[in-house]
Amino acid sequence: MNWVKKDLLGIKGLTKEEILFILETAESFKEISLREIKKVPTLRGKTIITLFYEPSTRTRTSFEIAAKRLSADTINISASTSSYVKGETLKDTAKNLESMRPDVIIIRHSMPGAPHMLAGMIDSSVVNGGDGSHEHPTQALLDLYTIKEKKGRLDGLKIVIIGDIIHSRVARSNIFALRHFNVDIVCSGPPTMMPPNLEELGVRVEYDMNKAVEDADVIMMLRIQKERGGTSYIPSIREYSTLYGLKASHIERAKKDVIIMHPGPINRGVEITDEVADGPYSVILDQVENGVAVRMGILYLLTGSAS
Amino acid sequence: MKKKVFLDKKAIDRTLTRITHEILEKNEGCDNLCLIGIRTRGVYLAKRIQDKIKSIEKKELPLGILDITMYRDDIFKLKTPAVKKTDISFDINNKIVILIDDVMHTGRTTRAAIDALMDLGRPQKIQLGVLVDRGNRELPIHPDYAGVLYNVDTDEEVLVRLKEIDGKDEVIIMSA
Numbered sequence: 001m002n003w004v005k006k007d008l009l010g011i012k013g014l015t016k017e018e019i020l021f022i023l024e025t026a027e028s029f030k031e032i033s034l035r036e037i038k039k040v041p042t043l044r045g046k047t048i049i050t051l052f053y054e055p056s057t058r059t060r061t062s063f064e065i066a067a068k069r070l071s072a073d074t075i076n077i078s079a080s081t082s083s084y085v086k087g088e089t090l091k092d093t094a095k096n097l098e099s100m101r102p103d104v105i106i107i108r109h110s111m112p113g114a115p116h117m118l119a120g121m122i123d124s125s126v127v128n129g130g131d132g133s134h135e136h137p138t139q140a141l142l143d144l145y146t147i148k149e150k151k152g153r154l155d156g157l158k159i160v161i162i163g164d165i166i167h168s169r170v171a172r173s174n175i176f177a178l179r180h181f182n183v184d185i186v187c188s189g190p191p192t193m194m195p196p197n198l199e200e201l202g203v204r205v206e207y208d209m210n211k212a213v214e215d216a217d218v219i220m221m222l223r224i225q226k227e228r229g230g231t232s233y234i235p236s237i238r239e240y241s242t243l244y245g246l247k248a249s250h251i252e253r254a255k256k257d258v259i260i261m262h263p264g265p266i267n268r269g270v271e272i273t274d275e276v277a278d279g280p281y282s283v284i285l286d287q288v289e290n291g292v293a294v295r296m297g298i299l300y301l302l303t304g305s306a307s
Numbered sequence: 308m309k310k311k312v313f314l315d316k317k318a319i320d321r322t323l324t325r326i327t328h329e330i331l332e333k334n335e336g337c338d339n340l341c342l343i344g345i346r347t348r349g350v351y352l353a354k355r356i357q358d359k360i361k362s363i364e365k366k367e368l369p370l371g372i373l374d375i376t377m378y379r380d381d382i383f384k385l386k387t388p389a390v391k392k393t394d395i396s397f398d399i400n401n402k403i404v405i406l407i408d409d410v411m412h413t414g415r416t417t418r419a420a421i422d423a424l425m426d427l428g429r430p431q432k433i434q435l436g437v438l439v440d441r442g443n444r445e446l447p448i449h450p451d452y453a454g455v456l457y458n459v460d461t462d463e464e465v466l467v468r469l470k471e472i473d474g475k476d477e478v479i480i481m482s483a
Binding site (some may be wrong): 002003024025027028031035036037039040042068084142247297300301303304 | 374377382383385386387388389390391392393394422423426427428453
């Protein structure tokens with residue numbers, strides 16, 4: 001197939017074929033990171049800007065490494081050191097950046113829909129690096145890539161997502177992506193952290209975490225989104241950890257070859273114990289590794305379709 | 308469109324046998340050699356040469372697959388070409404790499420392939436073998452082993468078809 005979209009704003013707008021095409025493209029790029037010389041000339045002469053209005057370690061670094069391994073030039077802008085602090089609006093920032101002719105702008109913003117607004121204003125490709133509680137498409141794509149790599153398939157799996165679902169753009173994007181496949185998606189967490197009518201997205205809700213993890217192929221843990229007021233939805237961190245923290249006893253209830261995922265950053269001792277996070281079932285660092293390959297694939301496809 | 312069969316199954320096989328012997332003659336055997344096929348059809352041709360060397364020299368040469376898309380000089384003039392996997396599971400440092408492609412034309416694919424190999428290591432030598440050399444070079448690159456030469460007219464196209472993917476072995480010339 002041919003990639004035709006200018007932007008990657010969310011999983012919601014993608015077809016199953018487009019999702020699979022991104023994963024397939026990413027597979028070809030993964031090998032580059034294992035080489036001694038981790039660089040190919042593919043995006044030589046392209047300029048990629050990361051515009052992050054929220055903190056990030058993984059996503060921003062991952063995009064920058066992906067772009068650099070493809071020989072693109074990268075510029076990183078974070079809100080705290082930009083003219084945002086002087087009162088410049090997103091629109092003006094975008095228009096000014098556009099005048100410097102970047103090929104791709106990757107934006108993270110606390111306002112849902114900010115990347116969509118940006119995409120409508122400028123000719124450069126826009127990638128959503130996370131917009132509020134809305135979507136985080138590249139995270140979902142690297143999660144699917146990791147599941148497919150570890151399980152050899154997506155169809156027929158039971159995938160459990162546990163934690164602060166209501167504030168989680170990772171959960172939302174993953175659900176949008178996974179429901180293209182024949183999977184059993186179960187969401188678990190405190191009732192206050194479950195969005196109303198969650199079932200309408202095609203998932204099951206199970207408040208009892210012990211029941212939720214039974215026979216799971218994949219357990220995806222989420223952290224409490226403190227920056228979005230997550231802690232005010234629960235009586236205490238200690239209670240949350242007791243009821244919804246992933247422990248070795250949960251692993252025993254899941255399938256023997258269960259994989260444990262987490263988009264990071266992890267809050268050790270809250271949603272996951274050290275023992276599980278660093279244990280043999282954890283693929284948390286594989287997710288990070290695959291993130292670079294997936295982002296290389298996305299940057300390649302978007303740069304190609306835009307020119 | 309007119310279609311002319313330029314090489315049939317037997318002719319392709321004979322040509323590959325000759326190329327195989329030329330490779331062995333030029334390199335005085337097959338020590339330190341490895342084969343790398345350029346996707347897509349070069350991979351199958353490289354596999355066939357590997358089989359022929361095995362039956363002559365009783366030695367199986369390492370065989371790799373190279374996808375040159377990431378190194379194309381026209382990559383964004385095309386409509387986002389699909390990138391496929393490169394799969395070279397052996398060390399090419401100090402090896403003599405025999406690069407195999409189906410058709411040689413402008414030389415641009417070979418340039419891309421050489422750059423791709425250089426990023427993977429430092430081979431002692433790179434030699435190039437092609438089934439059909441159709442002329443009209445745009446870069447100063449020439450094959451070490453050329454199966455057949457055919458100077459293509461402006462309205463003609465050369466198509467190599469192999470049974471592994473096309474169901475049939477033949478080289479055909481299409482003309483308007």
